Amino acid sequence: MLHHIAEAARLDEACATGTYTASTLGLELDDVGFIHLCTTAQVDGVAERFYRGVEGLVLLHIDETLLDGPVVMEVVGDSDEEFPHLYGPLRVEAVVAVEAFRAPS
Numbered sequence: 434m435l436h437h438i439a440e441a442a443r444l445d446e447a448c449a450t451g452t453y454t455a456s457t458l459g460l461e462l463d464d465v466g467f468i469h470l471c472t473t474a475q476v477d478g479v480a481e482r483f484y485r486g487v488e489g490l491v492l493l494h495i496d497e498t499l500l501d502g503p504v505v506m507e508v509v510g511d512s513d514e515e516f517p518h519l520y521g522p523l524r525v526e527a528v529v530a531v532e533a534f535r536a537p538s
Contacts, residue, residue, distance in 0.1 A: 435470045435504070435517055437493040438484055438534060444491055453493075453523040458483060467518035470495065470504065475516065484536035492534040499527035 439455060447453035456465040471479045476492065484490060497504060502521020509516050 434473060434529075435495040435497050436473065436476050437468065437470050437495060437523070438476070438480060438536070439491050439493055440487075441489050441491045444493070444531065447523070447525050451525055453525060453528075458487065462522060467505075467520045468523055470517040470519055472517065475514070480534070480536045486538055487536050490534040490536055492532050493523075493528045494530035494532070495523070495527050496529045497527075499524070499529075 439453070440458070443455045444453065454462040454468070456462050456467065457469045462468055469479075500519060500521075501524060502519050504517045504519050506515040507518050508514065
């Protein structure tokens, strides 16, 4: 299972079109080239580093077997930790669960 922290409003838009294209907070797939994902073990750290104080979030639970684009594990920035990146849009059918998510304040 992979995850993506999303703004609820962006997910609503995606449900209307069938495709989610936000890469991360404030950036699109076209800007970055991939959609940032994380493993279950990485969710809290991602929320701490990138979503502190952001409200209106949801956590997407994504079935990797339902993705159309490739997922590549890559190191980001100055970290030595690898994160999954989806190279292509996220079909909403691959999102198997959505839960309200509260980032640290």
